Amino acid sequence: MALEALKDVVRKIKSSSSIDKYLVEEIVRDIQRALLRADVNVRHVKQISDAIKKRALSEDVLPTFNVREHIIKIVYEELMRGIGEGLDIPLKKAKIMLVGLQGSGKTTTTAKMAKYFKDKGLKAGVITADTWRPAAYDQLKQLAEAYDIGFYGDKNEKDAVKIVRDGLEKMKDYDIIIIDTAGRHALEEGLINEMIEISRVANPDYKLLVLDAAIGQLASTQAKRFHDAIGIDGIVITKFDGTAKGGGALSAAREIGIPIAFLGTGEKVEDFEKFDPAGFVSRLLGM
């Protein structure tokens, strides 16, 4: 559906050689519809479309650009405003902690990320600090064993903070350590405090918020509260292999002004990619 809408936008731009108010308004209306369908926060959609409208009419078309390129450039810049082009995690010693809502894909992403760095030649290990979800330990252990990734966990320990402290001690010689945490949402005060405590003890180099590509309007408020609690450095969008467009995750990134780092594109540990902003925007708009 969104696909059809954007094809029309592009067609409208293609067939016109000059910019007038009427054309811009029509294009902006179509973009608004595409963004709302893609789960971009309603408030952000208004900010983005107001900015596009203003710039499309007031800024000169660059000499090497046609009208279509002029507008697409503005649309792209406004969508990515404040979140950068991605997050580069250099290939050296680092601790990475994954946090997020229940079922967003943290445990799977923990394994994916460890394999990603292992394939680049680093010694990668994972720690399971989820003492809440039944069999969270088994889930990560099975994934780690299948891919020959270092693993630390303690099935009988209920204190996640202690597990992380012990795990980091045991894995001192690892280059990359990824910490999997329990699912939680912003209103679960006890769990939020646990996350703050884990973060304090682990002192991770990167704290990544894992978000389902399908998350709707709640994404930005939830992200804001996670950010206020521990300071988020980047976002991982999961389940990008379905039909969800990831506009909720975009709004989360925009709300707290941080980049999107990676995409999960399937259930298998191999299904993991670095974030590509151009591809993301095209898909968001249905182009």
Add this chain to the structure above:
Amino acid sequence: IIDEGKLEGILSELEMILLESDVAFDVVDEITQKLKDSLVGRRKKIGQKLSDIVIDELKSILKDILDRNRFDFDEFVRNVDKPANILFVGVNGTGKTTTIAKIAKRLTSQGYSVVVAAGDTFRAGAIEQLEEHAKNLGVKIIKHKTGADPAAVIFDAIKHAEAKGIDIVLSDTAGRMHTKKNLIDQLGKIKRVTKPALTIFVDESLAGNDAIERARMFNDAVGIDGSILTKLDADPKGGTAISISYITGKPVLFVGTGQSYDDLEKFSSEWLIGRIFD
């Protein structure tokens, strides 16, 4: 007489409320059209506020959507031929396995006997997860090894229930994307082999527009009788319930409101509409 011009302002405000509540864009569009169709040309009584008329009409449209094909789950369980197989399906991570545990708790505390079938033979730790729930709840689990045929696992659970006089089989399945044809076909096979009395689609209330894509495809390809909407405790407004009911024509039966076994509540359309507008 109400004309379209007078309606515009109120309608766009209501559209915003629905969108902010996570009702899918296309569903909002169609609801607005319905509202217009039923209101334009209608005669307004003296002293009636236009906004009240519009909101009342909208609430009644939403109630119709939410209550289509509604049935009472408890009554269904009471009357169904035993053993009855209830199959849980949905995309990845929405809360199927946890919801099965909650339903098992609910049914056993109502005096029914229950067995759970570990039909997710795919995901790492899936069998162990359901096993731990079963242990906590004191219900029997039927499981095979990872990689086994899920239809065979569920079939075995039904045979076990028949032999032991157990009332209800709650069958777990692996989460799967609606776009993966082979995995959706596999659900079709599970249904043919295990003939569930109820097929329940589990989705999370956190989901936005994608809810309509997956609800449509699961309903078309597999056939569902109702839905359960999880994670309402994370504070979404719950418009996803409207999207899913609109697309499938099937009712939301329960909502999940937390991670404990008792965090399962019967769905009520009045409650949801109140949550969105009050």
